[in-house]
Amino acid sequence: MKTILIVxxxxxxxxxxxxxxxxxxxxxxTASDAASGLSxxxxxxxxxxxxxxxxPAGDGLQLAEKLKSLPETRQTPFLFVTANKDPDLRxxxxxxxxxxxxxxxxxxxxxxxxxxxALGETGMFRRRIARFFGISGSDSGHSKSSAKxILIVxxxxxxxLALALRLKSAGYETSTAFDALTGVNExxxxxxxxxxxxxxxPAGxxxxxxxxxxxxxxxxxxxIFLTASKQPGLQERAQELGAVGYFEKPYEAEALLTAVHQHxxx
Numbered sequence: 715m716k717t718i719l720i721v722x723x724x725x726x727x728x729x730x731x732x733x734x735x736x737x738x739x740x741x742x743x744t745a746s747d748a749a750s751g752l753s754x755x756x757x758x759x760x761x762x763x764x765x766x767x768x769x770p771a772g773d774g775l776q777l778a779e780k781l782k783s784l785p786e787t788r789q790t791p792f793l794f795v796t797a798n799k800d801p802d803l804r805x806x807x808x809x810x811x812x813x814x815x816x817x818x819x820x821x822x823x824x825x826x827x828x829x830x831x832a833l834g835e836t837g838m839f840r841r842r843i844a845r846f847f848g849i850s851g852s853d854s855g856h857s858k859s860s861a862k863x864i865l866i867v868x869x870x871x872x873x874x875l876a877l878a879l880r881l882k883s884a885g886y887e888t889s890t891a892f893d894a895l896t897g898v899n900e901x902x903x904x905x906x907x908x909x910x911x912x913x914x915x916p917a918g919x920x921x922x923x924x925x926x927x928x929x930x931x932x933x934x935x936x937x938i939f940l941t942a943s944k945q946p947g948l949q950e951r952a953q954e955l956g957a958v959g960y961f962e963k964p965y966e967a968e969a970l971l972t973a974v975h976q977h978x979x980x
Contacts, residue, residue: 748772894918
């Protein structure tokens with residue numbers, strides 16, 4: 715059983731997170747301040763750490779830096795939760811390599827999904843696709859290892875799920891991220907053959923994700939941007955970043971699938 719350490723000083727939030735994680739099959743540990751959070755992380759070596767940014771005896775950002783410097787916790791994924799609306803926090807969290815950043819109040823299911831991704835449990839997401847669309851368990855199983863991998867970075871879960879199902883039925887293997895931080899981390903972990911990338915995302919923009927993907931991926935990875943925005947200049951910016959496609963919502967699913975085929979094959 716995988717263990718999640720929750721470092722949070724609000725006991726009500728801790729209780730909710732514990733119930734949510736335990737109901738999903740995880741063991742939990744808790745700490746109410748930065749000092750005890752560090753001690754428990756080193757002692758118990760959890761598989762994932764959920765960090766509040768505002769903590770007694772230090773803050774979550776400083777704690778994350780310390781955790782990344784220690785051999786016992788250097789490889790442990792972590793994600794931030796915060797009530798602070800400072801936009802600079804998103805860039806700082808991304809620089810630290812966080813698996814996600816959630817502003818309070820956040821959706822517990824989305825937090826659980828990002829935690830699952832950080833723990834490498836993509837099967838959780840496939841089961842959610844099956845329940846959402848009412849498809850059989852056999853249809854939601856693992857794709858063949860030879861299938862091309864598509865990373866979908868989209869914060870609208872219905873759109874993400876629909877894309878994942880459509881691509882899977884076309885023979886692709888899919889992974890999904892719901893915010894910018896998770897998108898960057900999933901790209902680095904999975905090395906996808908193509909990225910479908912929404913421009914407007916929590917915890918950063920699609921353009922910031924594209925820049926990071928370009929920096930962490932040694933080979934050119936095709937990127938297709940998706941957006942509901944009509945703001946001028948977005949398509950030009952996408953082209954500057956080397957995008958191979960740009961689709962405004964609502965888009966034709968078959969046209970998007972054709973673009974995917976064109977750049978990674980069927």
